[in-house]
Amino acid sequence: MEESKLDKPYKLAILRDRKGDLSKEWYIEFYAYSENNADLIRKRVKIPLSYQTDESRRKYAAKQIKEINKLLREGYHFKKEYTGTEDSDIERLKPLLLVESFYAVIEDSYGYLRKKSKGTYRTAINKAAEYFSKDIELIQVTKADVLKLRDFFLKKGNSAYTTNKTIAHLAMMYNSIAIRNDIETNPFRIPSLPKTQVSASNIAFTDDDRIVLEQYLKEHDYELFLFTRYLYFAFIRPRELRQLRIKNIDLTTKSIIIPGEIAKNRKTENTAIIPPLLAVIDLESYHPEFLLIWDWSETGSVS
Known part of the structure; x- marks a missing residue:
C-alpha cells in the first residue's frame, strides 16, 4: 500500500x-x-x-x-457520492472509444481477414479518424454524426460509391464491437447514397473497339491475348490466374480448378472451359507443375 x-x-x-x-x-x-x-x-x-x-x-x-x-x-479516490461496494463489478474507468475500438477489431481478427482486407478496413478507420475526435465514445456517436461524416467524405473528394463502401466497412466493424458489448443500435447503418452516372472516361469498350484490340494482341503480344481469354471467358480473377498451374486445367472435363488456397473466398471452385477458350488452349508440351501464367519475356509462353 x-x-x-x-x-x-x-x-x-x-x-x-x-x-x-x-x-x-x-x-x-x-x-x-x-x-x-x-x-x-x-x-x-x-x-x-x-x-x-x-x-x-x-x-x-x-x-x-x-x-x-x-x-x-495524484490523489484519485472515491468521493462521498460513490455508492459502489467492495465486491461490485464496476464499469470501466475509461469509456469505450470509437476509433480505438475500430483498430482493435482489425488487430484481433484471428486471421479471418486477409492482409488486403485488413488494409481496406484500416483505410476506412483512418478516414473516420480525420473527422471524429480520438476521445469520442462509442455510444456517443449518432446517425446524425454519421450523416455528417458522409458529407465530410464527399467534400474530401470521395465518390458516392467510395463513400458508401467506407461507411459499410465502418458499420461492419461497429457491429462486431456492439455484439460483444451489448450495444443494440448501430448508427453507421444509414441509407446508401444513390448511384451516380458513370463518367465518359469509364465507359466500356464497344464491340468494334474490342475486336481491334484483340486483333492487335494476337499479332503483337499473343501471350497477353491468352491472359485476357482466361479473364474474358472464364471470369477468373487476375490474382488467382497468376497462381494457377497447368495441372489445374482439366481438358477431359473441360474445367478449370481454382484451389481454395488461392481463391478469394478460400473455397475450391470449378470454372467451365467454354469453346472459344478451349480453342486457344494448348498445354500438352508443358509440365503439370508449371505456372499457367509465366514471365514470357524470359521463358516463353506456357499456355
Whole structure:
C-alpha cells in the first residue's frame, strides 16, 4: 500500500488475466480510498471484449494501468457520492472509444481477414479518424454524426460509391464491437447514397473497339491475348490466374480448378472451359507443375 500526494491510501493497479484464459473476462484491479467507507475499496476495470488476443489485451491493460496508477498517486479516490461496494463489478474507468475500438477489431481478427482486407478496413478507420475526435465514445456517436461524416467524405473528394463502401466497412466493424458489448443500435447503418452516372472516361469498350484490340494482341503480344481469354471467358480473377498451374486445367472435363488456397473466398471452385477458350488452349508440351501464367519475356509462353 502506498500513500498518495493527498495522503489517501491506495493499492496500485494490476492485471487479472485469468491465467491467460481468453474465454474468460480479464480485468484490471486496484484499490482506492473511499470517503464513504473511510477505507480502501476495490475497483475492477474490465478489458473490452473487442480485444480477443493475449497480446492486444495486455497492450490495452498496460496503457490503462499506467494511467490509473498515475491518478492514484495524484490523489484519485472515491468521493462521498460513490455508492459502489467492495465486491461490485464496476464499469470501466475509461469509456469505450470509437476509433480505438475500430483498430482493435482489425488487430484481433484471428486471421479471418486477409492482409488486403485488413488494409481496406484500416483505410476506412483512418478516414473516420480525420473527422471524429480520438476521445469520442462509442455510444456517443449518432446517425446524425454519421450523416455528417458522409458529407465530410464527399467534400474530401470521395465518390458516392467510395463513400458508401467506407461507411459499410465502418458499420461492419461497429457491429462486431456492439455484439460483444451489448450495444443494440448501430448508427453507421444509414441509407446508401444513390448511384451516380458513370463518367465518359469509364465507359466500356464497344464491340468494334474490342475486336481491334484483340486483333492487335494476337499479332503483337499473343501471350497477353491468352491472359485476357482466361479473364474474358472464364471470369477468373487476375490474382488467382497468376497462381494457377497447368495441372489445374482439366481438358477431359473441360474445367478449370481454382484451389481454395488461392481463391478469394478460400473455397475450391470449378470454372467451365467454354469453346472459344478451349480453342486457344494448348498445354500438352508443358509440365503439370508449371505456372499457367509465366514471365514470357524470359521463358516463353506456357499456355
